[in-house]
Amino acid sequence: MDLNECKRVCLRNCSCSAYSHFDIRDGGKGCILWFGDLIDIREYDENGQDLYVRLASSEIEKYNTNYVKGKLRMILIVVLSTTLFLICLCIGLIAFNMKKKKLATQETVQRDIDRASSRKQEEEDFELPFIDLDAIAEATDGFSDGNKLGQGGFGPVYKGTLAGGQEVAVKRLSRTSRQGIEEFKNEIKLIAKLQHRNLVKILGYCVEEDERMLIYEYQPNKSLDFFIFDKERRRELDWPKRVEIIKGIARGLMYLHQDSRLRIIHRDLKASNVLLDSDMNSKISDFGLARTLGGDEIEANTTKVVGTYGYMSPEYQIDGYFSLKSDVFSFGVLVLEIVSGRRNRGFCNEEHKLNLLGHAWKHYTEDKAYVLIDEAFKESCTDISEVLRVIHIGLLCVQQDPKDRPNMSLVVLMLSSEMLLLDPKQPGFFNERNLLFSDTLSINLEIPSNNLETMSVIEPR
Template sequence: MRIGVDLVTGKSRHLTSWKTEDDPSAGPYVLRVAPNGYPQLFETQNLDSKSRFGPWNGATFKGMPDFGGNSIQFIFNDTGRYFGYNLVNSPQASRMRLKPDGDIEYLNWINLTQSWNAFSTATNDNCASYSICGPYGVCNIDNTPACSCLDGFEPRNAEDWRRADWSSGCQRIEPLACGNENGYGDSFPNITGVKFPDTNVSWYNQSMTLAECEVACKRNCLCMAYANSDITNGGSGCLLWFSDLVDIRLDDETQQLYIRMPASELTSPTAREHGSNKKKQTIIIVVSTLLGSILILALYLAWRKNKRSHKTILGRVPARNEKCANESGKEDKELSSYSLSIIANSTNNFSLNNKLGEGGFGSVYKGVLEDRQEIAVKRLSETSTQGQDEFKNEVKFIAKLQHRNLVKLIGYCIQEKERMLIYEYMAKKSLDSFIFGTYRSSTLDWPHRFHIIHGIARGLLYLHHDSRLNIIHRDLKASNILLDKDWNPKISDFGLARRFSGHETEVNTTRVVGTYGYIPPEYALHGLFSVKSDVYSFGVLVLEIVCGKKNQGFSHEEHNHTLIGHAWRLYNEGKSLELMSSSLGASCVESQVLRSIHIGLLCVQHHAEDRPTMLSVVLMLGNENALPPPKQPAFFTEEEMPDFGCISSGPTLDSVDEITITRLQAR
């Protein structure tokens, strides 16, 4: 038996725990092969990552139980990735089991006793908890506290770390120099004795040498670390990390990991020595601040008591004369309700100088709360096309979704006729302000665009597959992709989002809503939407990111095709590279550009069943395997575009959040 995923059919084979020892129905724990990035195994609990095994190093997965000398195999190619093992002593029966408590054990059958004997169990301690120390944190089970930062890093939130909350992780003490001197302003000191970080966002090439791997990482400012991918035969292959390094723990690993650091970081002690030093530093900090903490706590409680008249948790009684409350009266401790006076003060009474943008829903303002946190306030106008139901819909969904590529909702305000959503502030605003037009497009080079494409894909994969709700966004477009200060994309605006169940393949609606140019044909013409609707929108967005032109209203002097049709025509003529924006000429990686266009065309194919899932898209973006040829896309020419009576094509109002009535339709 093999555990893994078939990349052709999308079928997954995994282990699921029993609910209890006496109840064989499906329990909360699942062990599966990660579908994207460099191969590794994940154990989830109620769909949340519990622990990670790996990555695959050519011989084994770190943290897996001892298989008693049996040879472990992992096969990954264009058609799938599978994990299994071969018995050395073939007559002997053995099995691997995921227990109801989440432990993984390897068992042998003992003929003498006619029973199964547990030979080994996967290590399960606090450091096995996925990303317990956050980005760039290292977990050492022998230390107290267990978490410390890598050399050259410091806690992102020192106060949280003193409370043993390490989830915020660590940040660099000195900024990177990448971007100067073609990226060679940074150094790559190596560390050993650690389990390699999560390879979910990684790139690999099994035929490259370590020297070639170093050059590839140095030339890409988004590359945070590199290493050999295979420890057999003295080490070979190349593995590059393109996101924050998470889920690192102390281990007896001898394989070297090279981390991008400022040039000033010329030396790097081993993780073991580092952990010991950090332990001493932490003890000094704790002792020196013990008395001060008591005073700070007293002041904090007094401040909270005074603050409570201005800010209330959803479901509690607001301050006098304030009416910011959830009309349902149900408590949701994940969100805060803010008074109108607090929001008005933070935005300088909604000053024009604080205005970030405007749309059919109303305006967005930048604000600064009393604790200096920067926020973006989405203030719905009284004539907003987003109704009360859509407002509640957005609050309900975003409050329950947590992912690095989804915008974070901090709170909301409902007071008299005012309806406002309070988000984390995105320093670089929306994606459309960079990719459309010639002025700012030159500031967004290809490495950043490719990073943004990756991030959007991962966000959609989370919505469709990995979140606890399973969401179809239904309004994915460039203006709904926000960018933080590090160019990380965040999917926003969930006013049209709909939840679906695992058994549903399509849902039928009597009212079509969304944005002209991003809506697939089955939805526009028949009211059918599914996860493949979001895949279509993603494909349009990928082509727009590459081209720098909008699909809606695209024009070309030689034909009347849409942007999709133009991309299809160039693909058939073997001229796909001509689709690329001229501003990307100096920074582009041709193979990545061509692959992105190809994936975009696969996503906009006319029939929904031909389009890949977002799971497949993330896999295709993360490797260099051959891609299937795309079929002719939908809305090939402008004449094919339907007349959306309920959707405005004006310059500011791109989407109408009409209330939809949905019903299940058997397929």
């Protein structure tokens, strides 16, 4: 019999207590059965054969119950241990997050305290109030394009209305602007200490997150170049208004050079940096490139020439020397532009290849300075000798040698009196140039000007 047959035989006999293979080494089949006590199983067990013992069903049920209970106990232990571990882990994570949040709150509070302290120190240093970014954003309607007044090298300018109803102009330094934080702070420190009717007034500043902004009093008539270089709007500026604008600029420069607490060289005086209020009074703006001189200083030098090509004096543009007379040269250029309605930079004439300064000098020496007069205000000019006198003063300011140029206090006196004027000498940059290649002589410098014109320097190649 094989093992299955052996099992069936044992189960049919109630006296059978066990069964197993009969150990037939030669491969035969066989079956051995036990009846009663299992007293001789060792000799079969020694050969490693399986012995199948018959049990009562009650014993089998008891065995199965204990096995299930053991399994359940083991599962319960594992589940409870895992649950306990997860609870401890959650408690640890909650405690860690609470500690982290507490530290973050403490850091935030400390940062706010440090920022407030730094802001208070800045306000004391700048002598200006700090204006929150949220307040400026609300005033400009989120820096909307509809409130945008213009765009310059430093970034855009927006019109805004503060909570109290005051209209302001917000100069927002672009993130891509090359004007650095030092120039920005320099403008704040300088202009905050200046108080003159012909200088634009700064109301506050904002240095928050990545934003750097200056808040000025709003000038409804924009800048001077908006009028004098436009074919239609230039007619709004008759001669009386133009001469008052010139006198206002002269008074503002005299204050910077002589009467202010600091002796200041503007270094970027040009038509776009002269703003006009509601009554067309001129106000000098943009002090980002300005520099101060000591009480005994009259000049200085720099290795980085910044400014706007066409307004820079020869000694500054070529050698890096700047002085109060550098601003006088820029003022002279501006005077000739206001009288003629033409830009010095890019000026062209069919008769010659001179710039505006050369053009004015040429006609002055030929006693034809009246040729410079802008057609837009000829009808409002009742005394042409006054215009010719202003042209004469402009030529005195743009002379090649800075020692020959008058200081601004003398310029103010010449503009407001009938004093005798010296004959001017040849102006700076009096040479014919090839207009086709003139642009290749200029390169953009590190700090752009505040309008679309570049700041340039002549370099050999």
